Amino acid sequence: MAQGVGGHTEAVGPAQGQVRTPDKKNGLFQFNTGLCCPFRSAPKSCSSYIGSERYTFSFTIRDSPTYFINVNSWGREEYIRSLSESFRVGDCVTIENPLVQSKEGEKEEKFNPVTPSCYKLLISENHSVVKTSSCYEMDTKLLSLLHLPVKDPQDYYSLGDITANGQSLDGRILNVLAAVMSVGEPKYFITSDKRKGQRCEVKLYDETEMSFPIICWDNESIQLAQSWIPRETVIFASDVRVNFDKFRNCMTATVISKTIITTNPETAEANVLFSFIRESAQSGALHDKMEEQSKESINLETIVDVYTVKQLKEKALQSDGKPEPVFGIIYGYISMLDIDDNVSKVIRNRCSVCRFVVNEMSNTCTFCGDISSDSKSTFVSFDILVDLTDHTGTLYSCYLSDCIAEETLGCTVQEFLTLPEDKRTALKWQLLLERSKIYFKITLSSNWRTGLKANILSCKLANPIEASQSLLGKRLHHVAW
Amino acid sequence: QDISLFQLKLKEKRNSLRIISAVIESMKHWSQYTYKTPLLFEVLGTLDSAVTSGAYGAKNFLLRDGKESLPCVFYEIDRELPRLIRGRVLRCMGNYDTKRNIFKCVSVRPATIPEQNTFQEFVKIADVEMTAYVKTMNEI
Numbered sequence: 327m328a329q330g331v332g333g334h335t336e337a338v339g340p341a342q343g344q345v346r347t348p349d350k351k352n353g354l355f356q357f358n359t360g361l362c363c364p365f366r367s368a369p370k371s372c373s374s375y376i377g378s379e380r381y382t383f384s385f386t387i388r389d390s391p392t393y394f395i396n397v398n399s400w401g402r403e404e405y406i407r408s409l410s411e412s413f414r415v416g417d418c419v420t421i422e423n424p425l426v427q428s429k430e431g432e433k434e435e436k437f438n439p440v441t442p443s444c445y446k447l448l449i450s451e452n453h454s455v456v457k458t459s460s461c462y463e464m465d466t467k468l469l470s471l472l473h474l475p476v477k478d479p480q481d482y483y484s485l486g487d488i489t490a491n492g493q494s495l496d497g498r499i500l501n502v503l504a505a506v507m508s509v510g511e512p513k514y515f516i517t518s519d520k521r522k523g524q525r526c527e528v529k530l531y532d533e534t535e536m537s538f539p540i541i542c543w544d545n546e547s548i549q550l551a552q553s554w555i556p557r558e559t560v561i562f563a564s565d566v567r568v569n570f571d572k573f574r575n576c577m578t579a580t581v582i583s584k585t586i587i588t589t590n591p592e593t594a595e596a597n598v599l600f601s602f603i604r605e606s607a608q609s610g611a612l613h614d615k616m617e618e619q620s621k622e623s624i625n626l627e628t629i630v631d632v633y634t635v636k637q638l639k640e641k642a643l644q645s646d647g648k649p650e651p652v653f654g655i656i657y658g659y660i661s662m663l664d665i666d667d668n669v670s671k672v673i674r675n676r677c678s679v680c681r682f683v684v685n686e687m688s689n690t691c692t693f694c695g696d697i698s699s700d701s702k703s704t705f706v707s708f709d710i711l712v713d714l715t716d717h718t719g720t721l722y723s724c725y726l727s728d729c730i731a732e733e734t735l736g737c738t739v740q741e742f743l744t745l746p747e748d749k750r751t752a753l754k755w756q757l758l759l760e761r762s763k764i765y766f767k768i769t770l771s772s773n774w775r776t777g778l779k780a781n782i783l784s785c786k787l788a789n790p791i792e793a794s795q796s797l798l799g800k801r802l803h804h805v806a807w
Numbered sequence: 808q809d810i811s812l813f814q815l816k817l818k819e820k821r822n823s824l825r826i827i828s829a830v831i832e833s834m835k836h837w838s839q840y841t842y843k844t845p846l847l848f849e850v851l852g853t854l855d856s857a858v859t860s861g862a863y864g865a866k867n868f869l870l871r872d873g874k875e876s877l878p879c880v881f882y883e884i885d886r887e888l889p890r891l892i893r894g895r896v897l898r899c900m901g902n903y904d905t906k907r908n909i910f911k912c913v914s915v916r917p918a919t920i921p922e923q924n925t926f927q928e929f930v931k932i933a934d935v936e937m938t939a940y941v942k943t944m945n946e947i
Contacts, residue, residue: 634936635823659826661847666885713824715847717933720823751885759826759847759900759914790921794928 381406386439386586387419387447388471396438397421399449409449413458415550416472418465422455424448437583439476440565475562476586477501479593486534488568488577495577496570502579503595504530505603506559507537511653511767512548513628526551530561530579533602540566540579547581552650554589557603560596562588626765626784629653632796636718642770642778652768653783657793658716660785663758665710665735665742666750673739674709676728683709706739708732712782714764724766724780734785763788826900827937828929831875834910837937838903843944850899850910851918851926852877854891870897870910879910889916896923 383406388394399409413419425448429435434446449456482503488495507529514524526548530538540563542548554561565584568577581587590596631654633641641652665672675684684704708731714721732738735753737745745753765783822844827837834848855876856869864883868891869876879899881888891897898919901912918926 661824661826715824715826717825717827717936719825722823748886755886755914759849790919790925790929794925794932797932798928 383410384438385415386441387421388476389468391471391474393442394439394476395441395443395445395447396434397424397447397449399454401451405451409456412456415546418459418468420457420459421447421449422457424454425450435584439584439586470592473588473590473592475501475564475588475591475593477562477564479503479562479591479595482562482595483568484534485530485532485538488538488579489535492577493570495568497567499565499567499582499584502530502540502561502563502566503591503599504532504538504561504563505599506554506556506561507531508556509551509554511625511628512552512650524548528554532599538577538579539571540581542581544581544583547585547587549650550587550589557607560590560599560603562591562593562596564588629655629765629783631655632657634658634718634797635714635716635721638721638768639719639778642768654766654768655796656714656716656721656764656766657761657788657797658714658764659759659761660712660757660764661715661720661759662713662722663710663754665754666747669743672708672710673706673743674727675704676707678705706743708735708739708742714766714780714782721778721780724782726782726785730782730784734782757785757787761788761790761793762786763793825936827933828926829933830930831870831872831877833930833934834877834903835905838905840937840941840944841902844940846902847900847913848903848910849929850877850901851896851923852899854893854895854897857893858888858891870899877910878908879912879915881912881915891915891917898922 380400381403382398382400384396384398386394386396399406401409426445427448429441429444429446438446448454482501485502485504488500488502510527510529512524512526514522517523524543524545526542528540528542528551530540542551563579563581564586565582566579567582568579570576571578633654633656635656635658638652638654638656677684707728708726709728710726710731711723712726714724726734734757735742736756737753742750742753762785764785767781767783769779769781824845824847826847826849827834828849829837831850831852834850837846837848840846850870850872852870852872854868855871856867858866858868861867861880866881866883866888868879868881870879871877879901896918898916899910899912900914901910903910
């Protein structure tokens with residue numbers, strides 16, 4: 327992403343036929359179409375500054391099934407940051423008065439998505455304007471482009487093909503069409519040269535392979551991945567790099583700066599995969615696999631950030647509604663736990679095929695649809711809402727559900743149902759108002775009553791020494807948020 | 808739009824319940840702010856009386872820390888008060904009724920040794936937080 331821009335090339339006219347002809351307005355070139363960007367880079371990376379002052383940010387925009395073009399912008403850190411925060415992949419942008427430059431051949435495409443255009447756009451703070459519009463204002467024609475792969479929809483490797491070819495594909499760049507099995511949590515680390523890094527592993531599957539890792543290293547693709555729904559989302563990932571992982575002795579894919587990911591593509595090939603997802607969910611074939619992965623995807627040891635309730639709410643306010651979840655630890659108390667009053671409030675039926683909570687009235691699973699209508703295919707599980715309180719405030723309505731609730735209460739849902747009321751009360755007071763170490767995952771959601779959706783990942787009585795030291799030390803291992 | 812709505816929701820919950828570890832003296836002090844924010848106190852103290860029964864399932868006892876002593880009541884609504892031994896350190900959670908000078912406990916049990924050893928730290932942590940909170944409240 328670090329092409330030089332020195333020696334400003336003269337602004338060439340609109341790239342003939344490559345992007346839509348710009349309108350001349352007030353002496354400015356205006357690409358007067360909403361443009362969506364299926365790819366964008368992080369605003370800053372190791373190679374993204376020159377000296378200490380210039381930052382860069384690049385993205386790719388598209389306004390027709392055939393044509394898309396790369397956009398680079400360079401400038402001061404504040405400008406680049408505010409620009410990069412002003413839109414996300416899938417948003418519609420209008421770019422006024424960009425500089426149109428010729429591409430620099432191979433060098434250009436080594437680190438950027440391959441585009442059909444022989445030009446690229448350059449945005450500068452002084453001359454160009456980038457406007458974003460909400461999806462409601464977006465042209466439906468543009469919206470449909472979001473689900474159209476940038477490559478020939480038939481030009482992809484099945485996961486089985488990659489595995490079968492094995493090491494002979496090591497280092498190759500190719501396209502993948504697959505369904506999302508699970509999305510791991512982002513893991514943060516510090517590189518040997520003291521830079522913050524992050525990594526997120528997504529497991530893919532298709533008819534030929536039940537579990538295939540694809541790894542995201544940059545913030546943009548990690549955020550995108552966090553929006554994917556396991557067993558529902560299908561992705562077409564163009565130009566991912568596949569490698570042989572010697573350590574795990576398997577093939578893996580990596581999202582790189584050339585990669586463009588199309589979520590839920592509307593192609594015949596993707597439709598076949600969607601049907602496969604549905605069928606395999608119905609047959610229960612995925613169940614064991616999912617169980618295994620849902621456990622492995624939350625590794626509590628990787629969660630180290632300690633928050634107070636107040637800090638967490640402040641973080642959430644600052645985050646401007648970014649969709650990525652926050653994982654952390656709170657030393658606090660469960661201040662509301664209503665398990666001995668009305669059992670029906672804390673028990674829900676789940677679908678035994680996919681583990682989703684089933685609709686109470688019809689007792690059917692919205693995910694698996696009609697096949698779960700008979701009550702045998704559901705099972706009871708905990709679904710408890712608790713409040714978490716510490717010395718700084720309360721986080722209301724946090725979810726304590728399924729296996730985690732069983733572990734926390736120290737009893738299975740079946741055992742719980744057979745307990746007399748006084749025993750349930752006793753169980754309640756083992757936890758209620760006791761100082762606990764609570765691992766949580768918070769997702770921002772404006773639809774939620776409290777604005778935050780909090781899931782408890784683990785809740786155990788805290789060691790007071792550990793808790794006091796942590797709160798006094800305020801050693802927040804803060805890394806990328 | 809979504810974001811501002813969400814921020815609104817968060818802000819309106821600003822004065823949510825806090826659980827404050829306190830010695831008897833600081834509990835009495837912080838209790839004057841319960842009209843601004845709901846507070847629940849965690850107090851550790853020595854049981855300094857017999858446990859006596861009162862009306863409506865009430866159990867009364869005296870808690871002491873240092874020179875301060877605090878009349879406490881626990882109502883046996885959903886469960887009985889566990890057997891408590893005079894002279895032992897108790898851990899009580901409850902609200903302080905400033906008018907009647909009584910600590911209404913919702914949870915009472917013997918304090919563990921690690922709890923006793925770390926309690927001063929938690930009192931300190933809560934004091935710092937409450938001092939800062941009261942300061943911002945006064946500024947508004």
